[in-house]
Amino acid sequence: MSEFEIGNLLYLILLGSVLVFWVFVQNREKLGQKLQQMVVWGLIFLGTIAAIGLWEDIRRTVIPTQAVFAEEGRIELPRSPDGHYYATVDLNGVPTRFVVDTGATSIVLTLEDARRAGMGEDGLIFFSEAMTANGPVRTAPVTLKSVAIGPFVDRDVPAFVNEGEMEQSLLGMSYLQRYARLEISDGRLVLER
Known part of the structure; x- marks a missing residue:
């Protein structure tokens, strides 16, 4: 004090x-x-x-949470009180919370989420650069063994680890475009395969 x-x-x-x-x-x-x-x-x-x-x-x-309707091939994410949509994604088998960001080109992980998913800092080489609202940051390209939401599993997914400070990992368009339909209505983000 x-x-x-x-x-x-x-x-x-x-x-x-x-x-x-x-x-x-x-x-x-x-x-x-x-x-x-x-x-x-x-x-x-x-x-x-x-x-x-x-x-x-x-x-x-x-507050409602994300819902997976496997038989219909649909995932519904409710809008959070802060106005964003969040998804819990199994990243290499580890549940990880992402903010859905249609303005992000790729999946971008925080250093902490990358560590939790089994990617040690020793193996990360920060040679690429990304432009953010706060300016350029260095990133390390990685390949995720598996990215899963419910029964929907994608293998060998390219992503980046952000060297800078980031509150939340981003689920960007390189992943979202794997879905046939992306719709926002009635306070829900709907992804369909």
């Missing part, structure tokens, strides 16, 4: 102490009732803090 944050914390503790003291002094004769009310408000406060802390877990269970 910085000195500024410590000062703010001490100020809030002092202010809270003064308010609690004032409540006790004003309501000496109804002290039992006031203690009950304070306990109720304390529990409400703790419940609110717990709900905020668990919000991500709650949201994941309420």
Whole structure:
């Protein structure tokens, strides 16, 4: 904590102490009732803090996830609250979360996702370059043994590993064009083979 944050914390503790003291002094004769009310408000406060802390877990269970309809040859990806479409793809057998990016030419992996998929940094040679919104970045071309969403498996898929900082791996057009149809409607991205 910085000195500024410590000062703010001490100020809030002092202010809270003064308010609690004032409540006790004003309501000496109804002290039992006031203690009950304070306990109720304390529990409400703790419940609110717990709900905020668990919000991500709650949201994941309420928000729809990707659906694979193997018999129909269709994958449906719901739009995320941030406006993007995300897909969980088995990359060399390892589940990996991608953002679907129709503006990306290829599959582009973060260094961490490449490591998880079995590609060590020692084997990566960053000799190619890609243009991003933040300028040029060095990339290493790789071949993915398998890329699978549900029963749809593609083998020996070319991709790139980004040497720069990237929050999420990108599922670009070189993979998406393997599907016969790509449609966005009603808050869903539909891929069909």
